[in-house]
Amino acid sequence: MTFTTKNLERARTIVASYPRPKSAVLPLAHLAQDQDGWLSPEAMREIALMTGIEPAEVLGTCSFYTMFKRDPVGRLVVSVCTNVTCLVTGGPELLEHLVDRYSDDDEVFVEEVECLASCDGAPAMQVNYEFHDGLTTASAEDIIEAYKRGELVARGTSGGRLS
Amino acid sequence: MSAVETRIITKRIRDRAEDSWTIDGALASGAYEGLKKAIAIGRDAIGQEQVKASGLRGRGGAGFPTATKWSFLPEASFPRYLVINADEGEPSTFKDRMLLEADPHQLIEGIVIAAYAIECNLAFIYLRGEFALGYERLVDAIAAAHAKGFLGSNILGSGFDLEIVVHRGAGAYICGEETALLESLEGERGMPRIRPPFPAIEGLYAKPTVVNNVETISTLPHIVLMGGDEYAKLGVNRSTGTRLFSLSGHVKRPGNYEVELGITFRDLLYSPELGGGIREDRAVKFFIPGGASSQWLIGSDEHLDAPLDMDYVQQTFGVMLGSGAVMVYDETVNPVLVAWRLAKFFAHESCGKCTPCREGTGWIEKVLFRIVNGHGRPQDLDMLFDVCESISPGVMNAPFTQTTICPLGPSAVSCVASLQKYFRDEVLAMCAGPALIPVSAS
Numbered sequence: 268m269t270f271t272t273k274n275l276e277r278a279r280t281i282v283a284s285y286p287r288p289k290s291a292v293l294p295l296a297h298l299a300q301d302q303d304g305w306l307s308p309e310a311m312r313e314i315a316l317m318t319g320i321e322p323a324e325v326l327g328t329c330s331f332y333t334m335f336k337r338d339p340v341g342r343l344v345v346s347v348c349t350n351v352t353c354l355v356t357g358g359p360e361l362l363e364h365l366v367d368r369y370s371d372d373d374e375v376f377v378e379e380v381e382c383l384a385s386c387d388g389a390p391a392m393q394v395n396y397e398f399h400d401g402l403t404t405a406s407a408e409d410i411i412e413a414y415k416r417g418e419l420v421a422r423g424t425s426g427g428r429l430s
Numbered sequence: 431m432s433a434v435e436t437r438i439i440t441k442r443i444r445d446r447a448e449d450s451w452t453i454d455g456a457l458a459s460g461a462y463e464g465l466k467k468a469i470a471i472g473r474d475a476i477g478q479e480q481v482k483a484s485g486l487r488g489r490g491g492a493g494f495p496t497a498t499k500w501s502f503l504p505e506a507s508f509p510r511y512l513v514i515n516a517d518e519g520e521p522s523t524f525k526d527r528m529l530l531e532a533d534p535h536q537l538i539e540g541i542v543i544a545a546y547a548i549e550c551n552l553a554f555i556y557l558r559g560e561f562a563l564g565y566e567r568l569v570d571a572i573a574a575a576h577a578k579g580f581l582g583s584n585i586l587g588s589g590f591d592l593e594i595v596v597h598r599g600a601g602a603y604i605c606g607e608e609t610a611l612l613e614s615l616e617g618e619r620g621m622p623r624i625r626p627p628f629p630a631i632e633g634l635y636a637k638p639t640v641v642n643n644v645e646t647i648s649t650l651p652h653i654v655l656m657g658g659d660e661y662a663k664l665g666v667n668r669s670t671g672t673r674l675f676s677l678s679g680h681v682k683r684p685g686n687y688e689v690e691l692g693i694t695f696r697d698l699l700y701s702p703e704l705g706g707g708i709r710e711d712r713a714v715k716f717f718i719p720g721g722a723s724s725q726w727l728i729g730s731d732e733h734l735d736a737p738l739d740m741d742y743v744q745q746t747f748g749v750m751l752g753s754g755a756v757m758v759y760d761e762t763v764n765p766v767l768v769a770w771r772l773a774k775f776f777a778h779e780s781c782g783k784c785t786p787c788r789e790g791t792g793w794i795e796k797v798l799f800r801i802v803n804g805h806g807r808p809q810d811l812d813m814l815f816d817v818c819e820s821i822s823p824g825v826m827n828a829p830f831t832q833t834t835i836c837p838l839g840p841s842a843v844s845c846v847a848s849l850q851k852y853f854r855d856e857v858l859a860m861c862a863g864p865a866l867i868p869v870s871a872s
């Protein structure tokens with residue numbers, strides 16, 4: 268990948284907003300993932316160039332953070348919480364159900380995550396970082412299907428496609 | 431009389447649910463009036479007079495007095511940075527997310543007041559990466575505040591300049607720890623630094639830096655408007671003012687409640703206007719105050735009638751009010767299952783920099799996992815305890831010590847110490863009996 272013209276402009280603005288360019292590694296990695304849906308080796312090379320560091324350093328930083336996907340994933344990233352409130356309100360069962368249901372679906376990537384700060388509506392999940400809570404296995408599936416049909420759309424941060 | 435909310439930092443959010451996050455909604459309900467007053471009274475009157483008099487203590491977890499933290503900044507050393515900790519990842523804490531999404535202008539106003547007081551011209555908001563709506567609202571609110579002259583150069587004619595950069599994290603609980611956060615903001619892996627030096631002396635880019643929590647900073651406009659002395663009349667002892675409590679689990683009305691410090695846990699859990707009691711009117715088996723890092727309390731009168739007073743609960747029971755989370759479990763819940771899930775969390779989130787934490791958290795998780803699955807051995811609880819002692823010597827007798835660089839290691843031990851204190855017989859019975867609930871290791 269390379270940044271699109273518009274994203275390159277965004278990237279330059281981001282780098283300029285920090286006293287030191289290296290601080291822009293995470294925001295540029297987010298931008299690349301917003302554009303491509305994952306963080307490719309080419310993207311990390313371009314980020315290294317823009318921040319004046321080695322590609323290995325970009326990888327070293329980015330591999331620490333679970334949000335960055337270093338392999339392509341489905342268009343819909345479904346993050347299901349199983350932490351201690353969701354644990355006793357159906358989170359683990361929801362995760363198991365969705366993993367089974369979408370195991371053959373290339374469009375949907377289901378992952379287990381830690382507390383999403385949505386515990387008052389446990390069990391909770393995010394689809395492309397949009398919050399959904401008070402879920403049952405059936406309602407969660409309905410929501411994911413609505414994203415698949417394009418009736419629900421995430422606001423275009425990671426997992427979306429920012430052109 | 432039953433306990434009710436005291437709405438200071440949640441007033442706008444509750445009164446103007448339809449548009450509290452917009453500049454129009456905020457301005458129509460008094461936003462930036464605190465900033466105007468702050469500029470009028472002058473920089474020196476803010477920190478060491480008003481904030482000091484208010485008794486405000488950090489809402490991020492440690493409860494450190496805010497004015498004291500600011501006073502550590504070395505004189506005449508510039509630039510200085512202000513960094514807002516909006517990484518909210520402590521399990522079962524969801525108050526900052528609400529403040530960010532529903533009232534970004536209150537936070538921005540607080541940031542300008544704090545930055546003006548400590549003479550900082552560039553502030554950062556380190557925002558949890560998963561908060562997409564919060565990010566959008568913050569970015570929009572910053573642009574709107576700029577357009578109205580509350581940010582940028584010569585703010586409201588004061589001659590003071592400030593820019594705010596929103597920096598998104600990317601999924602690492604440890605980045606909530608203030609020095610790991612600064613590493614992350616510098617483009618590094620989020621691994622904590624050895625302190626001292628503390629951030630106030632050598633923080634971001636080795637410059638003097640103040641790190642404060644979202645709720646702490648959101649309180650500032652109100653302290654300036656009310657006057658620090660008036661604010662300090664709220665609350666109890668050295669726990670002044672109000673705090674937001676994130677109540678979750680088996681209460682009838684889970685949610686965020688802003689209450690005056692000093693009401694009791696029973697008030698919080700049972701008042702019809704607050705938690706509303708336990709689902710199906712069951713009994714409380716145990717509850718975890720202060721987030722996953724705290725030790726637990728049980729449903730005894732002694733514990734339920736304890737006041738929400740940061741020092742009292744620490745000194746009396748060795749627990750924290752921490753991040754303001756309160757997770758409530760009724761009698762149907764197996765405490766070992768909850769402990770295992772907490773242990774799994776800490777094992778996953780340990781940054782790996784120190785050996786006792788990296789190795790110990792993994793061991794705790796493994797042993798609890800086998801107990802939950804019916805493969806426990808009678809000696810397991812004591813073995814767990816040895817591991818905990820290696821991370822946090824003296825863990826049963828707070829204040830304990832730590833062998834690690836940051837407090838995450840000792841936090842991972844809290845669940846085991848709590849099992850030992852309150853549920854030892856239950857654990858031993860499980861070590862002898864069949865699996866209670868099959869869980870998958872992932």
Ligand SMILES: Cc1cc2nc3c(=O)[nH]c(=O)nc-3n(C[C@H](O)[C@H](O)[C@H](O)COP(=O)(O)O)c2cc1C
Nearest residue numbers: 488489490515517518519606607608642643646837
């Ligand atoms: C593992 C760990 C995670 C933390 N996570 C957070 C967090 O998400 N938000 C926060 O404000 N403070 C968090 N803290 C506390 C911060 O280190 C720091 O004390 C706080 O941001 C200071 O702000 P305050 O004085 O306004 O509370 C965490 C601490 C540790 C050890």
Ligand code: SF4
Nearest residue numbers: 781783784787834836
């Ligand atoms: S205690 Fe754990 S999380 Fe903290 S620095 Fe050490 S290894 Fe990292």
Ligand code: FES
Nearest residue numbers: 348353382383386
């Ligand atoms: S425990 Fe699941 S959202 Fe907090």
